[in-house]
Amino acid sequence: MRLCAGGRVLAVGEPRQQAVLAVLLLEAGRTVGVDALVDRVWGEATPKQVRRSLQAHLTRVRRVLDQAEPGGAALVRDAGGYRLDVRADQVDLFRFRDLQRGGSADRAALRAALDLWHGEPLAGLRGDWAERTRHALGQERTACVVAWADAEIRAGDAAVTITRLTELADEHPLQESTAATLMRALYAVGRAADALARYERVRRALREELGADPGPELAAVHQAVLRNDLPSRAVTSAPAQLPADVTAFTGRGEELAELDRVTARVGREPVVVCLTGTAGAGKTATAVHWGHRVRDRFPDGQLHVDLRGYDPDQPVAPTDALASFLTALLPGGAEIPLGPTERAARFRTEVSGRRMLIVLDNAATVDQVRPLLPGTTSCAVVVTSRDSLAGLVALHGAHRVPVDRLPGATAVALLRRLVGSRVDDDPESAAALADRCVRLPLALRLAAELAASRPASPLSRLVDELRADQRTLDLLNGGGDRRAAVRTVFSWSLRHLGAEAVRAFSALGRHPAPVFDAHVLAALTDRPLDESRAVLDVLVRAHLVQRAGVDRYGMHDLLRAYAAETGGGDDEHAALDRVHRYYLATAAAAMDLLYPGEAHRRPTVLPAASPVPEFTGPDDARDWLDAELATVEVLAAHAVATGAPEHAISLSALLFRFLDGYAEALALKIHEHARVAARNTGDRAAEATALTALGGVHLQASRAEVAAADTWAAFELFTEIGDVGGQARALGNVGLLEERSGHHGAAVRHYTGALAGYRRVHDVTGCAHALTRLGTIEARLGLEDAARSHLRQALELHGRAGHRFGEAWVKIGLGELATAGERLADAVGLHAEAAALFALCGHRDSEAWAVDGLGRTEAMRGRPCDAAAHHRQALDLFRGYGDRDGEAWSLNGLGEALHACGSTAAARASHAEALTVATRIGSHEQVARAHLGLARTTADDTARPHYDRAFAIYTELGLTASRQVRAELAGLAR
Template identity: 35%
Template sequence: MPDIFINYRTADARFGAAATYELLAARFGRHRVFLDNQSIPAGMPYAAELTYALEVMRVLLVFIGPTWLGDDDVTPGRSMLHRPGDWVRQEIRRALQRQVPIIPVMLDGTSIPDERLLPPDVRPLVRHQAMEVRHDMLGTDVGRLGDRLAALIPVQPGATTPPQQLPTQLAAFVGRTAEMADLTGRLSEEDGDTPGVVVLCGTPGVGKTTLATTWAHRVRHLFPDGQLHVNMRGFDRRGALSAAEALHGFLTGLGTAPEVIPDNLDDRAALYRSIVAGRRILVLVDNVHSADQVRPLLPGTPLCFVLVTSRTQLPSLAVREGARHVPLDVLTDSEAHLLLSKRIGSDRIFAEPAVADEIVARCAGLPLALSIVAALTDQRPGPLARVVHELGQERTRLDELSFGDDDLDLRSVFSWSYQRLSPSARSLFHLIGIHPGPDISHESCLALACTDDARHAIAELVRSSLLVEHVAGRYSLHDLLRIYAAERAEFDTEAGERQSIRHAIADHYLRHVTAAAHWLDPNTAKIRRDPGEAPGFANYPDALAWAVGEHAVVLAVTEFCAQHGLDSHVWRIASRSNAVLRRTGRRRERVAVHRAALAAAAHAGDQLAWATAACELASALARLGEHVEARSLLDAALPVLQSADDQFGMLQAHLSYTRVLDAQQQHAAALQHARAAFELADAQDEPVSRADALIHLGHQQAMLGRHEEALAVCTEALQHYEDLGHEEGQSNCLLTIGIIHQELREYRAAIEHYERSYTLDRRLGDRYWEAMSLDRLGDVHSLLGHADAAVRSWSAALAIFDSLHHPEADRVRGALGAIHRQGDVSGSTEADPGPGKADRRVRRDR
């Protein structure tokens, strides 16, 4: 959505406007700067595109050069501005009407025109503070203009900025001159309507990722709309990343709200192509194992460029998508020597040239092996000949990962490095080899190492190139190193010690998930705490940030626990992860984790745990529309809970029934279960459960048209949530109460409750529900005839929906268009509102 609109007259300031556009687009992103001949795609209706940009712009730049007024060749003696249909005049007039900031941009010393020469409707232009842009000082002047614009239109909370997902590039990159030139040359190949796709292919460890990342950093200035990156883990024992998961990361990186990301792969791919259409984005897809894995990630616009790395050539990409291949070979002898020289110092190479030649030969020019050797020699001062001797001794492991040269075996290199580690670093290496998930945080390393010198151990592993800090505070291993680390743990520790490590990992994440759940979902926190001191989070944002940041690891830990017989950890982690899975829109992942919990409980023979997992799985299935299975699970779970007289479990089962039946619109049956839940909660000392039961009860009454009863019940629930400090529950109640008041035509009360709900959601950072509250406010103000207030509310809601790429934006945009078509909004008066329009479903899944 463009924020900056450039107004200019072609005959007067075409080139000044174009040069300024390029500089501003590089700073703010092309999607935020509008220049008609750059921003309107070929074939699109000019007037409609221009009109839309005028309605959403946040600042207008009016470029004024020496011939800006222009002579009207139809009416001599009159300027072009006096033509009613003159676009320059129309654009300025609309900006004045909308009262958006206007900056006259005076080119090369041009003076502000005499207002007497202007048509009356644009004369206020001359009273706006101007700025100067000179051709010989273009960079400086546009920089000052950009600073002013940045102050006028800062990025709003929730607004997207161009993604910059490229990994950190390595400092010791050498050679690859021909390949780098080849890749750069592909950028200039015009190929019609399809994006450029290049597959960088070669043997494992040959440096595909290093080359791709280095090149991408060097050309990223050519892609001002952002750079996307994903590791598809195509050759990884943890399993390949699916195209759907990769698209989820791309879409969230592009600013899409998780809750609106489609579950279906084709729909995700279509949304992704729509978002990147018309934008210049570099896409780096790393470590791909098949064409099917990467095909859904290809944009549909020729402005984008896709670089894929793979151990295979992916021939079907060449056949179907016209992908070009850039094969990557081992380093030449001169390049390998240069790499060693940069890593260990040229003086050591010059001191023993023959030995250096031998190292290069034994590493077969493989960058990974050369890097490991360099790290080893750097960690152990002394003659290089000793390194050659050690590398020639061990050839008994990782046979399948030999690169075909008898003088090079990666297992030998890894083992030599491992033997040089201190005891604490070696223990940490074991732990990381056992640890599941794509990476591990610095905090987790420190907590799980359980030694005073853990920080030194981490630093030692990083220095030894056995651990990479791929983003600040998070570490990962190269695929081969991870396999080797797991193997070393298997060979060098006893079975009991390995199982202790597994327990420590499971306990660590269970404690953190439980602590996060205390903030994210107070109801979950009421479940029995686990032994051991739980870490504390200072506030809700800290807990949410941890849960989102560790999401992939926690899911992997759940699977890890199931694989190693830690059944109770599976269902407890699953239960405490429920809130973050729900709020981030990961509906299918939520179902998967609760299925794992159900299986683990069945394996352990724990009937109560099984029944609890069944209730949580049923609620998750209801969100996917799998009502039959959900009902079947609840029908089996409730008798188990009843026979055990588990009052809390029965309460949760009835709430799950209510959610499932509500999703099926069986409100009378749902109401019966809501009543049963309330009766159980009323008999227990569980205030959160009582409030939950009340809001379910009130919601079902409202759905059945029993608004007076519903209002009383929801008001009581709200009081409970307020007493508990439960802000999400309060927001839920306030929105529901607002809708009830709207249905009762009590519009003042509806406005009050919607505004309070909006304030809470804004504090919680829940952008979607913040927009929904604003949307509801717009509805009520419109019903009351308060057009100005309706426009303000709907405009704010539209800004959020647009930033989230949410489909509700079209409906709100339509409402705004309708109210503008009715006439002068500032002259509106209160009218007979008629019946409310609160028929959209709003129940939150708690």
């Protein structure tokens, strides 16, 4: 107990005196009888003069209270007892209870309630009453901790709860609600194995201490962890894609109020608002400013896309915008459909019921917008466009909000915020300057920057200069054109920049992609990197470019169009060629760091004619590729459209391995650009290479028919031109298709053919890849000697080439071989090494195969809970990358582990899901494995059909499966 007053802590006195005050505090506002006071303070050890002792303690308590703040607590003598008059906000316990009641799901309120606790309640007080009260208060605190933790877990912040929950669970090992919440928190942060271990700990404690089993809540959480279906695990951060708010946003009160009024209908009817108006009027700024102001109304997030509808080269297609949205909405960008209709349907499914704001910026036509509309009343859509979008209003009930030039007073107010007191010193010139800028926010901001950069010049002089330039452009443009006025401001801005900055601005208008950095500018202008960085700083200060991230920049589309107008000339082709060479050389350098063993397979590129980044290691290289991949796709498309097909072909061939199992939508587009470029130029070798890459992407996504068509088409082209190495690559992919379908005999034949081809052309890495797959298949078929020989050869070849990625796959094969030979400790080590190597390479999908192998090995070691945790981790990774084949493997593995744990119903559900996935993708081996799992977890009368189906498939595929499965199936066959 502590008594605080005026920043001081007052001594309450010895324990009996504290007990008296404690009883009165806990009954604050109510009279406590003398007998009740005596009983609670002394209990059965009542002294002879107890009433005299009580009176002495009450006197001392009154003196202590008198030392506290005036008007604070007062001890009052009532008929029959004593009453402590004190405000609820003066007692931490009452504040705690108020916060807990008022914020039952409010994280901040519950956190504030817990912050009021300092140590053990009634510490140092003895007796039955003190012990009972201490226990009751402890239960209140526990309930608050659990409620707070649940709120944090629901909000996606489970990590902050684990320390406090662990301490509480260790302190009270039999408290099931705490253990259940801790398990949910551990599961939510990816520590499912620790959650299961916590359950076992509590289960044992309950059995040893009480002879009881866990109650329904704890048992349900345990089953949910085993089934991988705890809701807490689905909690993800809501997308927050709105760009930064505009500095010194001014005016637009009517437009903002109209947005508020129309979007108040969200939840009752579809809401689409079109902000329409001329270029530079501030449509985007208005939409973004309003979005930030009302973001709390859209707790499920905000989506934003710049459709670049007025970009003459690269407007964003609706299917690409949908891919961007789905990447944000789906875990890891998984399962993004290929077709535009399917993507639009999936998008509508994902946003259904979510309260989201969707901003479609710079739309050119209704057709560009229509596929991006959600089919739900829970979202608000804000579209900005220079077009009136009449079809959107007529057919979709959109509400149009015109965004015109600013009123005169508002335009001057914006200048005042940007320029300062000079506007009030010369209001007439300020008004004239606003008129010269046609009262468009974009032009006003540029003019204000120039005025601010010339503090000694009166505004009147700036207005005169602009008026002279205006007359010149009016003559050139026919007069009366608002765009001419804006061009005047642009040209005026440029005129006051140095020659290098003007040259840089013009060059950036020719860059095909909307985002760039100093390296790109250096390539465009053929200038040193330091100069390019300095020039970009100048352009940022002049508001001619804006920051779009760390060391990355963008440009308003109107400014970009004007920059393109001011550029041109004989060196335009050379400038773009330098940009392509920069990206090719940098991508090649990044790939050499990440995949040195495959350097011979990648095309040779010319050195860059401009500065390139210096990568310190693989992580830097991977970060650069991650950041630049979208720009690479734009450059590839631009290369095809502008007669530079060799650049598109080289980008695809360079990035093949990086794109394998990564960024499916972008990978398909980059490889498709290469295929089109190759076909347009009659380059059959390049077309075959692009088809091989496309087949690989489809294979990874378990689209077997499409993958087979592309791969065989590539094989035929390679055969026509006599490219043996290309034929071998195609055959290897066909082998992988057969392996994934479960036809291991056919896979072995194709891998053997690929190996022969690679040996003919002395492709060491190719030989290593073929040997790896051969050995892994042979391990599964029980051909241990052949498997061991092939895998050892593969490991030696990959090591010679420095190909860590290949080495990791060999270790998975060796792990399979060790598992088949029941050398389980070796198998665990090999799979763990493979997982670590894949993580180092950044290949999380491949890492999932190693983790799944760990799960199978742990199951054979008799550790089903550990196995379940590994399979669950692999399942998350496979789903994140859209690998349906891996998903079927891990679901079956999880079902087998759950069955071994005694969770029959959960195991059956996992196998049933595996059967659905495997049937859909044609993975026959996993179909058989799922039937076998269902047979094991199903009642006797329905198990036999599953056994029969599994036996038939295993026999048809020529698979021997494991020793246990062989015995099981053989017994049933007899």
